[in-house]
Amino acid sequence: AVYAFMRQADDLSDDEALPIAERRVKLDAWLKEWHQAEAGGGTTDPVFIALLDAQQRFSIPSQLLDQLVQGTATDLEPRVAVYATFADLYRYCYLVASVVGLVCIRIFGYLDPRAEKLAEETGIALQLTNILRDVREDAERGRLYLPLEDLERCGVPANSMSGISSGQQMTPQQRQVLAIQAERAGQFYKSAEALLPLISPDSRAAMWVLVTIYHRLLRHIEQHNFDVFSAR
Numbered sequence: 001a002v003y004a005f006m007r008q009a010d011d012l013s014d015d016e017a018l019p020i021a022e023r024r025v026k027l028d029a030w031l032k033e034w035h036q037a038e039a040g041g042g043t044t045d046p047v048f049i050a051l052l053d054a055q056q057r058f059s060i061p062s063q064l065l066d067q068l069v070q071g072t073a074t075d076l077e078p079r080v081a082v083y084a085t086f087a088d089l090y091r092y093c094y095l096v097a098s099v100v101g102l103v104c105i106r107i108f109g110y111l112d113p114r115a116e117k118l119a120e121e122t123g124i125a126l127q128l129t130n131i132l133r134d135v136r137e138d139a140e141r142g143r144l145y146l147p148l149e150d151l152e153r154c155g156v157p158a159n160s161m162s163g164i165s166s167g168q169q170m171t172p173q174q175r176q177v178l179a180i181q182a183e184r185a186g187q188f189y190k191s192a193e194a195l196l197p198l199i200s201p202d203s204r205a206a207m208w209v210l211v212t213i214y215h216r217l218l219r220h221i222e223q224h225n226f227d228v229f230s231a232r
Contacts (some may be wrong), residue, residue: 001050009072058106071095086147098123109200118195125188129218136229178226
């Protein structure tokens with residue numbers, strides 16, 4: 001039910017057949033309909049019906065569901081995404097990944113409140129891995145999910161990543177920017193290890209698979225000296 005809810009939000013945000021302004025209007029109207037259903041106004045949408053049931057059974061806070069939609073709506077922001085600091089990037093990662101984790105652990109089951117911060121940080125690890133994997137594709141779309149402060153510290157112009165996507169060779173400085181993100185991700189994967197024993201035993205296998213696949217992807221990127229441009 002949660003996935004279907006996110007899928008609806010994603011589809012509304014990603015419908016490139018419509019102008020961004022029109023997509024925003026449709027997403028806002030859809031979210032308003034959800035809020036009315038959540039408030040007891042009734043609905044015939046099967047996804048909303050299912051989600052209302054899941055929300056009640058698993059005590060999923062309304063705020064988290066709103067943040068899920070806010071995360072999917074990041075595609076409606078200007079094409080050139082700029083994150084001045086890692087704190088700015090952390091907020092983006094929180095909305096598109098950590099919130100998913102915070103919803104999922106309520107379905108997985110947990111008792112220790114420490115699980116919530118650990119789930120947040122696990123989401124950061126996974127999203128940083130996504131960012132590293134997708135640097136080339138993002139550059140080709142005019143998007144940059146690398147903190148400007150890291151680029152400046154390493155002496156890398158913000159627009160140089162699009163040059164690599166066109167066939168230029170990576171410089172040691174560009175590799176260093178990616179290495180900084182990988183080091184951060186590696187630290188956040190420690191939270192995933194600490195989270196695993198805190199969730200319901202029945203759910204641990206699924207989470208272990210997810211985290212292990214992503215962590216191995218990060219190691220694969222590191223082993224290839226951060227060359228995410230010549231091959232995916």
